[in-house]
Amino acid sequence: MLETITRMKTADALDNAPETTRKGDAEKRGRKASKEVRQLQLIEATIDSLAKRGYAETTMADVADGAGLSRGIVNFHFESKEKLLIATLQHMYDEYSAHWRTALQKAGDDPARQLQYLVWADFDRSICNKRKLAAWLAFWGEAKSRPTYQALSSSRDNYYQQVFIDLCATLKGRGSYAYDPQVMALALSAMLEGLWLRLMMGTEDTTRETALQAANEFLSVAFPKHYPLKGAATTKS
Template identity: 70%
Template structure:
């Protein structure tokens, strides 16, 4: 049998780096498993009834693994909320980019993105509602939700201001943007409640009808009815 030549200084063993990358990937994978299991538990049981044991069982991991990654239920929940906030922010910012430079196409892209199945589904809507219900008494939750809302709201206000200048509308951009955001949140709540008469498709159509009512020079109703949901 041929004996392998010994490695020289110019031939470093790559296995330690590969092993470290593998351990890092495994750690990130497990963290993501636990966060997804937390979202599932919040949707199924609610905030107060979710336990570390529920999350471990849902992820198919040992309870020791949960404690190793997050140490406490509160840290697990904060990480989950941070993940959801980051996911939503990345989602709407990507939609805004795809909307181009015109305010009308930007706003249409943002509104349509709010009903994309990747973020607008029963489990995530229920998880959001669980966190919103606790945010009043938990400053950390307020900070995470508030940062998400503030950036999004400022963008909507700016778009409404530009639409007003273009269309000669008489509305106030701030209150119009506030009403639009409240309407979208209300539709999310209807979808989370699971009423049969409100589907994502119907909710999106209602949102576009609202745009056609507030910005008639930019969104003809025939156009609003033709929008398809992802």
């Protein structure tokens, strides 16, 4: 049952993206393709463009070309460029949310296990790959100056943060730690985001593997009575 979460190869840093899968979806090109499929296809092309060219250089033409469709098509399915970008951001947000919620469910009842699963989820390949990280960063760069993006651009929302706080509080009770749960949760989630940031920027010394090591190191020093988790390898399952 742990496949989706623990399936992390120690191999290389960040895979370049599941290019193949996306090509597969787009194969239904010819004429038909339900409205939803076509919209998804355009959203994927938008993520591609954001990742490859950055926010400022992402154009409607590039998105259309990337999807193998004509110029005017984007304005037909999404009303404007802005709405396309919002839809793309929403898509990524939903995917991220669903992913960590699933991970949390799979962890069972043990809080230490839940926290470990959340950390693992953050570095899962399906979420944490060059393409999507680059797209996230592109949005983050514009979020402060665009009110419309702000709510969605955190990916980790208030509820997510609250889960971390609750877990820190519970562990504190069970391990008689001294920290303030809210403060510790902030440190922890900030570190996770910071590791993402390094992966996004392609910092040399940071790979998905070393990032996960660092995160686990944090868990070990913050909650020494609970980590390393029994029967859980650091990098691979």
